Amino acid sequence: VSQLIPYLCIGLLLLAVLTIWALKNPDRQNKLVVEVLEPRKCPQSEPSSPLPRDLGERIFRSRDWDFVTGKTSLDIQRIFHHERSALAISWLRRGRRDVSQAMREHAIAVRRNGDLQFATEIRLALGFTLFLALCNFLIVLVRLHGLAHTRRLIEQSAHVSARIRATIEQLLAVVDPAKPERSDNSYNGGAIRS
């Protein structure tokens, strides 16, 4: 039975990909091509941020939380918690939509380009997949545990990864002392900006 698994995986993967591809609306794709070839008036020298940093920082900022937790009643805290969770999910969804749009525009812009580099495309696709996974993971976390708990989980995981990174850097310094160490300001110790 174990030799059946690779064939099952291939067959089911093909079925899933075929279904998704067949259900894609060709008219919507053509509309997107027109939009990419004739961009809307509003040229930007720098690519805009898909996730507005100010809003994100405000949503996840601990100062508001501290104020509400210390100065208000339980009812208000509950309402604040609920509203902030909804806002966080909406912020994440907007980010997901905007980055997906940017990736689609990239794909349409380069598909006829003879200079296209396979390695760069794979790196971009992997980065995008990582972003989608992170985004979806955070949405599920906020939905299941609320924003406050999610912040704590992120803090904990950031501390753990910081410790692992520090251990690896120490090991690397022992193995290869000639290798320059990373600067201390490259990572903020896992603290969430507040």
Add this chain to the structure above:
Amino acid sequence: VLTQTLWWLANAAEALLLVRSIQGKFFATYLTFYCYVSTVLVVSLLRFGVFTFDGGFYRTFYWYTEFLAAAVGYAVIVEIYWQTLRGYPGAARVVRILLLSVFAVVILKVVTAELGNSTWSPSTASAQLERNMRAVQAVLLLGIIIPLAYYAIPIGRNLRGIILGYGCYVCASVLSLAFGSLPEYGPKPGWRLVQPVAYLFTLLIWCIALWSYQPNPKPETESTIERDYNLIAENTKRIVSKAISFLKMGGEQL
């Protein structure tokens, strides 16, 4: 009776496909695909002849011709590759590298498997060979369909139907041959019907999609804006990494 009905229906559908392509004068446009359909039809009729006149030889003949049909199926994949990615050199490069990687892995796997295999039985080998050939076809199709979806390549009804139909058949073949190779499933007659039913479904998709000629949409005319790949890729990379760094909240800051 059910097997006979499926067999005659499939032959009729194949004949209808060929007649429509000749009437609509698009046989030559999808030449490789129609050669595949013609081969399958001829093989099917030859099988009928062998079964009628020499029943003892039928089983051997069946497996050899089944292998032939699976081999000719690769031509359909080549047709899909040429027809869909003509005019999209960037996306074609990605697909080409993916397909070559699949071939390299398959050759490596076959060589290592042959070196380690001391016993070889023709009766089981034919079914396993077809299963493996269909699995490779499935991976090759994935290597084409995923970039087609990723790069949003516009495709006409005819080619969409060819891809969808052949994909369904390959998928059903991989699953049914894999289950059929198990000792407890192989002898059950139900598994033998999966492939003919899937093929009939495929022919139905092809008949609908290829009823009349509908060419692929022409690639868009090149924009006058300079399109420097590195510049576009750099901008997209910046957007994605910026978004990831925001999500990490406190990680890398760009």
